Amino acid sequence: xxxPAQFEYARAQSVSHALSLLDRYGPEARVVAxxxxxxxxxxxxxxxxxALIDINDLSELSRIEVEGGELVIGALVRHAELLASAPxxxxxxxxxxxxxxxxxxxxxxxxxxxxxxxxxxPSEDLSAVFxxxxxxxxxxxxxxxxxxxxxxFHEGPYETAVQAGELLIELRVxxxxxxxxxxxxxxxxxxxxxxxxxxxxxxxxxxxIERAGIGLTAVGAEHFCAPExxxxxxxxxxxxxxxxxxxxxxxxxxxxxxxxxxxxxxxRHLAAELTARALRTAMERI
Numbered sequence: 001x002x003x004p005a006q007f008e009y010a011r012a013q014s015v016s017h018a019l020s021l022l023d024r025y026g027p028e029a030r031v032v033a034x035x036x037x038x039x040x041x042x043x044x045x046x047x048x049x050x051a052l053i054d055i056n057d058l059s060e061l062s063r064i065e066v067e068g069g070e071l072v073i074g075a076l077v078r079h080a081e082l083l084a085s086a087p088x089x090x091x092x093x094x095x096x097x098x099x100x101x102x103x104x105x106x107x108x109x110x111x112x113x114x115x116x117x118x119x120x121x122p123s124e125d126l127s128a129v130f131x132x133x134x135x136x137x138x139x140x141x142x143x144x145x146x147x148x149x150x151x152x153f154h155e156g157p158y159e160t161a162v163q164a165g166e167l168l169i170e171l172r173v174x175x176x177x178x179x180x181x182x183x184x185x186x187x188x189x190x191x192x193x194x195x196x197x198x199x200x201x202x203x204x205x206x207x208x209i210e211r212a213g214i215g216l217t218a219v220g221a222e223h224f225c226a227p228e229x230x231x232x233x234x235x236x237x238x239x240x241x242x243x244x245x246x247x248x249x250x251x252x253x254x255x256x257x258x259x260x261x262x263x264x265x266x267x268r269h270l271a272a273e274l275t276a277r278a279l280r281t282a283m284e285r286i
Contacts (some may be wrong), residue, residue, distance in 0.1 A: 006281030047147035075114025182281035220255035
């Protein structure tokens with residue numbers, strides 16, 4: 001049986017307490033909530049933190065509500081809670097699309113939004129969703145809170161803007177009325193990591209696309225987004241031709257890696273096709 005290396009354990013009672021524990025244990029401490037990524041890595045000793053800080057009691061990080069024109073999603077919100085949230089899925093059906101294809105009910109009942117984003121996996125679904133939505137991440141540390149655009153949050157594979165001694169607090173999404181959104185994913189089997197996936201958010205005014213957001217995962221899209229395709233769509237009439245060209249542009253700027261889930265050219269083809277599908281569905285939902 002594989003077991004983790006020895007570590008210290010502490011249970012935080014508040015955000016300030018969690019930050020003090022992070023300061024006490026230093027850069028080799030890790031925060032745990034759902035633990036679906038961290039614990040398996042510890043069992044394989046791919047991760048060997050000196051201390052685990054349990055944040056499951058921090059109810060202040062579990063809210064989902066509209067505040068000041070923004071949808072606020074706490075870092076400790078479980079996947080199942082986001083899937084069931086009328087405020088979140090009513091504003092942005094992309095959340096429901098994505099959460100339905102993330103892992104399985106057991107994982108969704110314990111895994112958290114913040115844990116998924118902070119893991120920084122290049123195939124993670126919610127990273128593409130929040131990139132399409134142009135969310136802002138709120139991070140807190142000893143010097144107070146700071147805001148980081150989600151498109152700057154992921155600095156590379158398994159690397160994020162959250163520094164040692166800091167904690168992701170929440171995500172904020174502009175609650176813009178009259179938008180449509182969607183997420184589509186190809187996976188080898190139900191609940192698997194994506195072979196490729198795309199999310200889209202559209203705002204249309206006066207018969208033209210006022211703003212477009214495209215998120216991509218598992219296809220080597222920098223910062224999980226496709227800014228060139230978004231720029232192409234802005235100011236154009238929505239339709240099949242525009243969506244197909246946006247998909248082509250998005251795929252052109254991807255750098256997919258061949259692996260057990262498929263060759264690079266297949267993933268690039270999926271990036272184009274799934275982008276067009278997500279845009280089409282988002283348009284239908286406006």
